Amino acid sequence: MGDIFSNLGLGFGVVFQLVQWTPAFLGGVSIPIPVNILLCLIGALVGTLVGVLPGIGTIATVAMLLPITFGLPPVGALIMLAGIYYGAQYGGSTTSILVNIPGEAGSVVTALDGFQMAKQGRAGPALAIAAIGSFFAGCVATVLIALLGAPLTKIALAFGPAEYFSLMVLGLIFAVVLAKGSVLKAIAMIVFGLLLSMVGSDIETGASRMAFNIPELADGLGFATVAMGLFGFAEIIRNLDAGGETDRQLVQQKVTGLMPTKKDLIASAPAIGRGTVLGSMLGILPGGGATIASFAAYTMEKKLSKTPSRFGRGAIEGVAAPESANNAAAQTSFIPLLTLGIPPNAVMALMVGAMTIHGIVPGPQVMQKQPDLVWGMIASMWVGNLMLLIINLPMVGIWVRLLRVPYRLMFPSIVVFCSIGIYSVNNAPTDVMLAGAFGLVGYWLIKHDFEPAPLLLGMVLGPLMEENLRRALLISRGDWSVFLTRPLSALLMAIAAALLVLAVLPSLRKKRDEVFVESEN
Amino acid sequence: MSDTPSHAPVNSILPKWIRGPQDFIGGLALVAIAVFALWASSDLQGMRGFSFGAGTAPRMFAFLLLGLGVAVMLVGIVTEGAHLAKYHWRGPLFVSLAILSFAFLIRPMGLIVTAFSSFLISALGTPETKWTETIIVAVCLTAFCSLLFPYALGLPLQMLPKFMIR
Numbered sequence: 265m266g267d268i269f270s271n272l273g274l275g276f277g278v279v280f281q282l283v284q285w286t287p288a289f290l291g292g293v294s295i296p297i298p299v300n301i302l303l304c305l306i307g308a309l310v311g312t313l314v315g316v317l318p319g320i321g322t323i324a325t326v327a328m329l330l331p332i333t334f335g336l337p338p339v340g341a342l343i344m345l346a347g348i349y350y351g352a353q354y355g356g357s358t359t360s361i362l363v364n365i366p367g368e369a370g371s372v373v374t375a376l377d378g379f380q381m382a383k384q385g386r387a388g389p390a391l392a393i394a395a396i397g398s399f400f401a402g403c404v405a406t407v408l409i410a411l412l413g414a415p416l417t418k419i420a421l422a423f424g425p426a427e428y429f430s431l432m433v434l435g436l437i438f439a440v441v442l443a444k445g446s447v448l449k450a451i452a453m454i455v456f457g458l459l460l461s462m463v464g465s466d467i468e469t470g471a472s473r474m475a476f477n478i479p480e481l482a483d484g485l486g487f488a489t490v491a492m493g494l495f496g497f498a499e500i501i502r503n504l505d506a507g508g509e510t511d512r513q514l515v516q517q518k519v520t521g522l523m524p525t526k527k528d529l530i531a532s533a534p535a536i537g538r539g540t541v542l543g544s545m546l547g548i549l550p551g552g553g554a555t556i557a558s559f560a561a562y563t564m565e566k567k568l569s570k571t572p573s574r575f576g577r578g579a580i581e582g583v584a585a586p587e588s589a590n591n592a593a594a595q596t597s598f599i600p601l602l603t604l605g606i607p608p609n610a611v612m613a614l615m616v617g618a619m620t621i622h623g624i625v626p627g628p629q630v631m632q633k634q635p636d637l638v639w640g641m642i643a644s645m646w647v648g649n650l651m652l653l654i655i656n657l658p659m660v661g662i663w664v665r666l667l668r669v670p671y672r673l674m675f676p677s678i679v680v681f682c683s684i685g686i687y688s689v690n691n692a693p694t695d696v697m698l699a700g701a702f703g704l705v706g707y708w709l710i711k712h713d714f715e716p717a718p719l720l721l722g723m724v725l726g727p728l729m730e731e732n733l734r735r736a737l738l739i740s741r742g743d744w745s746v747f748l749t750r751p752l753s754a755l756l757m758a759i760a761a762a763l764l765v766l767a768v769l770p771s772l773r774k775k776r777d778e779v780f781v782e783s784e785n
Numbered sequence: 786m787s788d789t790p791s792h793a794p795v796n797s798i799l800p801k802w803i804r805g806p807q808d809f810i811g812g813l814a815l816v817a818i819a820v821f822a823l824w825a826s827s828d829l830q831g832m833r834g835f836s837f838g839a840g841t842a843p844r845m846f847a848f849l850l851l852g853l854g855v856a857v858m859l860v861g862i863v864t865e866g867a868h869l870a871k872y873h874w875r876g877p878l879f880v881s882l883a884i885l886s887f888a889f890l891i892r893p894m895g896l897i898v899t900a901f902s903s904f905l906i907s908a909l910g911t912p913e914t915k916w917t918e919t920i921i922v923a924v925c926l927t928a929f930c931s932l933l934f935p936y937a938l939g940l941p942l943q944m945l946p947k948f949m950i951r
Contacts, residue, residue, distance in 0.1 A: 335940060448860060449808075452815055452853040459822055459850055462843040466829075471839035474825040497880065504876030504910055672914050673922045676907040679880060680900050683887040684930055688940045693888040700884035707877060711870040712811035730842040742835020 275643030307344035311351020325352035331685035377582030389524035397588035402649030405595035416603035420628040425735035430756035457722020487617035493702025532584035539585035543592030554590035561589035805866020815854030883907035
């Protein structure tokens, strides 16, 4: 217990760190500046700003804003990225409540009741409850991460290559089972991602693999490049297809009366609690994440409610539960990343990309060697949530105005912004072209109903999986049964197999689809 | 992902026994990618005793993708599924052109010219563009980017065309 407090203390120490700033114009007087808090604030603000733009989801927002953190020191960069992530998520819910255009799958359910509330002139309370619920969930999740971080790291250190490999298989299977759409197609996308990750030079022999003597490919496909193409450019092209201006039913009433009534608070308090618990659990699972959490929380609220007919007509619980759940899940999904080094979803995969750029290999070692980084990030989560609560509610008016920016002006700006971002990673024009190519690939994938998120996950896990597979087989002298004879590995593999079987069983499939279909009728 | 029309196109080139053309073509493309990867990694070393060669893992994943692609194709044949979505050319074409022009111009012409021209090219991607408004926004965005990236974020970007700075 004492450990946790000292660790959190270290974390808050990092977050509140003051850096002396001695500007020339003050003539040698130095001002202490809380740099990391500022970065967290800027991240949350910019994340909300971009996340609020309709049609831009969380993954796209984080991918687009990744380059602006490259110039920062690692701790600051990760704190800012985490801020961007929460900001983007909150921005997404703002859009769904006010315009009925969920920026991403996770906020689809928020739109159901949130937009109805907005139409009834209760946009203020809806936004406030979303923020309060998120903040509460964020607090609980922060404590949970602090509690689970250290023990899980200890377990992780006992893992051998065989266990690691099995764990990653389990994670990928979870990602498939919990995702929307066809299981088969999702697996195909993961394998496509694994294959893409093989481009570049082999870790052990240094042999160039599938690089066709193109110097820019020698180090492999840049992660930021692919993410930006698949999520940034592809989304733009797809939105152009749909016709940017068509269904923008922006709520015209002025957003007044921000504070929820006492009745609202009483109605939503249990929903927030349940959403937080459910979200935290689903977030820790590899493959879990914000999307499934909000769907599940909404379904549960509706099942538990005495008056389920109110849902879809502006029930405040229908906003409170999914919003708390997705924020809790967004945070607890950092647990597998920080302790095991395995990203459980696409956003965390982007975090791995960012860490790698700063020369950090995520995993149990980071927890021990760079505790300031890990605990600083954890503490910054709480601070970030507080910032969201403080800055967003007063700024709702600005976000509403942003929503009125027409798409015809927005998308060229995003194209330019993304291009500069990609170019600045390596100062390589080839990267920009590659991202463009992946934009077209992403557009094609969307047209054929393939989800790009599992692809990204596969791409990040590819090198890790190969390395561990190779090591495990080397240690076992080529014996493949090692994955089944080591007890822990066998257990993980068995869970993975059972999940996969369950997922394709018709009865469970129906139930799983039910959860997602909820949003469509 | 609801841009797939449910009604059948009038003259589909695919034979009638393919009941889910969207999946069928999707699977076919995955197979093509897998075959390409197998060819591209064919020059790499395979297993040496019980240790992996450089080519082992790529080939393993490629074979897996091949199998999955075939499975997706089979699903497309056997089960009733969505028809091919309609592709539009305008958006993809001009957005791609804008990205390409960015890649080619950024080195010789610097950020200001490149950002401005890429903005205008991608604006061609929708018929809704109103040019006066677009040009004003393009100027503002170019100014914003030339302040944000090099100064606020400290990224080493060249601003002006090469022939002007020499």
